[in-house]
Amino acid sequence: MHIYEGFLPWQWCVFWYALAIPVVVYGIIRIKKVTDEHPESKPILAVSGAFMFVLSSLKLPSVTGSCSHPTGNGLGAVLFGPAVVSALCVIVLLFQALLLGHGGLTTLGANTFSMGIIGPLAAWLIYKGWQKVEGSQEAGGFILVGIFFAAFFADLLTYVTTAIQLSLAFPIPTFESAMLKFMGIYAVTQLPLAIAEGILTVVIFDYIMKLRPDVLDKLGVLELVKKVGKIEEPKETV
């Protein structure tokens, strides 16, 4: 999903920056707010960022015969909302743009828009919808199905967004045919990897859920209090 340095005309760079900056700023405010209100959620915030770091560094083979990397953006979106992921995403993308020559500074806005905004937004909406489904909060792994689809679509839609961004900038010869070409390169390759990412997100979410249900409850990810009353918190001394 990384659009390389120089591979977007400057007008489009400005356009995507203009869309991404307000969301990233809002994300930074959200991080400040959530860590002030619930300092005990800081480790989980760190894990969400780290999850993106790991997953986006792994270039995996796909059944199409190409390689691509997952994004890791679904986990943070479900836990903290999409704007927080936008801010975390900038850190990941900067690391890759500066040290790996992967992505770029001029295309940072566009790449943040796909991986940090559209993907996480999709995950968040899907999960919020899932929470409303009757019985989705019951034990027995039903909630994990929602997590899977949230992460799956976050990953896939990140790449679909990249394909749309390139088709808008390079409608050769038409937008539709460019879209077909870029969707073939990005989105089709991504399908099996999005499934793998969905599974890995379920695994790590399951860990967090078992170890700190109290924090997830405060973040509004689980609605336990309504069901079982107050949850005991483990004592923390750092």
Add this chain to the structure above:
Amino acid sequence: MDTKIAILLVIAAAIIIAPLVLYNGLTEEEGFFTGSDGQGPEYLEEQGYEPWIEPIWSPPSGEIEVLFFSLQAAIGSLIIGYFIGYYKGLARRREDEIDEEVSQAKGK
């Protein structure tokens, strides 16, 4: 580790291993296993597009690139492992405390 997690991890591994088995013997030279991130720009260059700006720095060789990718994965894994371990420790200590309280109550 519970069975559900183990099964999920096996499925994820199978999804990643399948292409390697499927296209065994084929390499980059036949156009296999190149990155989709690179294919986009490659296609655009075929269409005659030239990037208008170069990255300010990019890894001088594949080895250096691998170094930084590994570093990225290592930093991420370290943070995840550290906090999951920390949480496990907290949970363990809490169990011990409860056990102790129970045994003390019994002693009285």
